[in-house]
Amino acid sequence: MNIIERILEDSKSENKYLSIWSYSDDETFWCGKILNYSNEIVTFQHYTKYGVKDGIIFIQLSQIKNIDFNDEYTKSIAYVIENSEKIANENKFEIAFVEDENWKNLILNQLNKKTEIISSVKVYGEYYSGFIMNVDEESFVIKCIDSLGIDQGLSMFKIDDLTEFKINDIDNRKRLLLYNWRKNLQIT
Template sequence: MNSSILNSTLQKSKENKEIISIWQYNGDKGSIVGYVTEISEEYIGFRHFNRFGKQDGIMFIKLANIKTIDFNDDYTRVMECLIQYADIIDKPSNFSINLNKSDYWQYNAVLQFYKAKDQMASFEINGGEFFTGFVKEVSEEDFVLNCVAKNGEDLGTSLYRIEDITEIRFDDIDDRRRLLLYKWRKASL
């Protein structure tokens, strides 16, 4: 094997189990994230992790198929966090809501999320897009959501009308992943 930057990057990943993100030519799934387990003249063995930080097998990748490698970027750091804390994502919270068969189920639910302070939820607005975050303020007509992106980034606050809520989700694996990354970014893990 020659001394290209590609080869030294792969070797460093193998020696230190350093997380890298590999993009392949004709790769339709995006990048794959993990670390190199073995290297030959034509192939690498690659320990792959899924988006929840769980081991997802070993892949053998032809070196000629590697288009680019990302390392020391935000996404590889996100994946390092998820790998380190993958077991936390599996544990559901003890939080529950009680709607009391009310005609005002949206308001009652939002109010309970507001009182919980640290409970993240995803709100579907008008049967369309979901917005995820923490309820910061609530009135009988509307509420303010501190929105959180899928990799835990704080997106700031937005106001929504209570009557526009068509579905509420909380404590699913995506929200637990998002919450873990939010806390990591806020350095409260």
């Protein structure tokens, strides 16, 4: 049995998740687990990045460029798949509508130090996701959390440069799930 066959067999027999990259697309990959394989064809249960089954993929073995396994992404997506129902629905969180010229400050203050929800803020066309940690009249600090729930440290921005909020969307619920999972792993 060669290396690729061992990886495929391990995924199939042990229900291990992996990511498959194909020659036809350098930008994207499929994450899931192997259902079956032969010398020519691989059958793969695909999952979305939110942990939901997304069909079965048949791919020629010769079209597989590389396989990622036992990495941060596949470990994280395995946890997301096991807990996909937790991110499917919005968390209970009320945020007051504000019709005021200081709307950004008012929303930031509602989010300040709230660790039960992750928000995304748009600054200069880029989104930064995490927990709002501090707010004053001119600036705010966000504890940035990446898409795998990893703490990326603190960033300070001017409130005037902020143009948009995304609060409690599915991407941020996934970040929060993974952030809390990682935090619990460090404790135990």
